[in-house]
Amino acid sequence: MSNDNSQQEAVLRRDLAAAYRLAAMLGWEDTIYTHFSVRLPDIDDTPRFLINPFGLMFDEVKASDLVIVDVNGKILEGDSDYNLAGFTIHSAVHTARDDAHCVMHTHTVPGMALAACDDGLLMLNQISTEFYNNLGYHDYEGVAWNLEERTRIQQSLGDNIGLVLRNHGLLTVGETVADAFQIMYYLNKACEIQLATAQMAGLNKIVPIPEKLAAHVNSQFKGVEHERHFVWQAWLRKLDRIDPSYKD
Template sequence: MADGAPAAAATDETALRRDLAAAYRLIALEGMDDGIYTHISARLPEGPDGQKRFLLNPFGLRFDEVTASSLVTVDESGAVIDDPHGAGVNAAGFTIHSAVHMARHDAACVLHTHTVAGVAVSSVEEGLLPLNQWSAQFHGQLAYHDYEGIALDLGERERLIADLGAKNVMILRNHGMLTCGRSVAEAVKLTLNLERSCQAQIGALGMGLTPRPLSDEIAAHTAAQYQKGYDRIEVDGRPDPEWAALLRRLETAAPGYDA
């Protein structure tokens, strides 16, 4: 191994831990967490023996308590490899995440939420409608998966992955939302916009007036504009001012997340 490689690997893991801890804190700050039972996972570089490794929150900690150093390293089955906090993980809760990570190697981060707005939209036949700029972002980009009960059945993983396909956003019907990101930052930004879309839909339809959906043409055009912006960051490597701004917000609202 070339000189400096271990240090580079450590730096990568340090940055990933910081970003994942930030994701937990941001989701909590937005009121989008759900007790101790939902998860955000991130893929680590493979271990020396090719072992698949992922970061997950320690079981029992609220999202607003997660720090970079408390994150647990698990394998693809959710078995603990390294546990700095000492509380283990909710392995059953990693079922969905492990399936996505193992099938989609582009999914560096998988974020699952059960918000009131997200669950509400997941509970109607129409799902998310192209009613505004936020929801237009997801036009043609949404996958749907039917509810099969609490996600403990390993057999469900194949069906979930088949439904997800190559898309990065999935509505788990009667359950919640799932987003995949090429980075932690992308997963968080997609999730925040998805949540706003759901809230806006509930607000618009709740007024009792006539909804005015965007045309397929305009919605598709808007989705492509959003995608181009994300690709500039994730593919071209341009700076991500939105993620930087979110991290600055945490420095004020939740300092210590990166400890």
Template sequence: MSDGASEEWKVRCDLAAAYRLIAHFGLDDLVSTHLSARLPGKEHRFLLNPYGMMFDEITASSLIVVDPAGNVVEAANDSEINAAGFTIHSAVHMNRDDAMCVIHTHTVAGMAIAAQEQGLLPLNQKSMCFYGGVAYHNYEGFAVDLDERERLVRDLGDKDAMILRHHGLLAIGGTVGEAFLNMYLLEQSCRIQLTATQGGQKITLPSLDVAAHTAAQFRELGYHTDPRPWGALKRRLDRISPDYAT
């Protein structure tokens, strides 16, 4: 196997692992939502899931290669992609060179916070990690209109997390592992907020200085870029669902 082919296979295995882990942690939504990863090279090709497969069925070889125009370059059998998945993921991959992986979810907690006017609050050190670092994009209907890509990219800016109003969550990373950890933290932050506010009880917020300091610590410590959590997650997957890498 050539170096290029070997590198692509590693990306395929990591993305398939992320699909399986999204299902493992209950962050999937039947056959909806999508994860993508840019392939090596200058063509901005990326991998996307075959529409109609559950996330716990995804394997490295089942992932589809798509070009920036939405053409399926390589696919197993007659697999197709989700049109909304292409719109969202192509927008980010084509405009953020640092976005090697993009993850989009429709979790109950994520969709609930996406419907709250105040957005994500810095209620806990997990959510404080995102203080000043969450973008917001207003809902425009099903994301099948390609002209929405310009507004998605504009709203995302240089941030690695986005709340899609009345829709769900988006997280990106320089690797599949980074994107997964960003999404995991974002999801946990939404769950914390939903739990803390569901009874209508009074909540307290840290000072803005503390929230900003915690966010800076998160960046300095590089938690989301630490390879150890992703390595541990893949070891778990190797034990419970090793066929992802086929």
């Protein structure tokens, strides 16, 4: 491996481990289940990605713990196995989207509640509009152990930044860990808003954002996507103050 690739891998390991720790801090974890991954530079034209070793809680994950897997499921580096359903979902995206270097999947209560609703995500708040015409939906097929489901996941995701896995949870993608994390943060927040709104619906008239206005605000968000990097640096500073051991 070239020195440049080694340095890039070190940064990606640090960022992905940080994402796991931050997810735990935000209450996104589901014991040892769910998973985040990030693609590494190819070696001999073989796509590879980092993913969490099966069995660790999110607040235990360190950069050195992450396992390198190829898109055929072979462990290239690491002492632990990975979650098979996680491999199915993440390899589906990594083999279909060159721009989706990072993939995040969660089982949060707001996300799972939204995933059980036929209407999907509604345009109820400014935060929701980031996902206007930018969110896919994938019908539930059971635990994702069937590798044939990968093709259908790819079709459901399309070129969107997020995917609602119906009756299951949420998935986001980004060119960087910073992108995918920020997108997941706000997709989960949009689900929280919708869940809270549904609880008030019996007492109040719901006022959704009109479609034309939602499209306008969505275009505004596209113009400030570069700000995700600044937010990510702020998250890292916060995490460093609390527990920098994710870097180990």
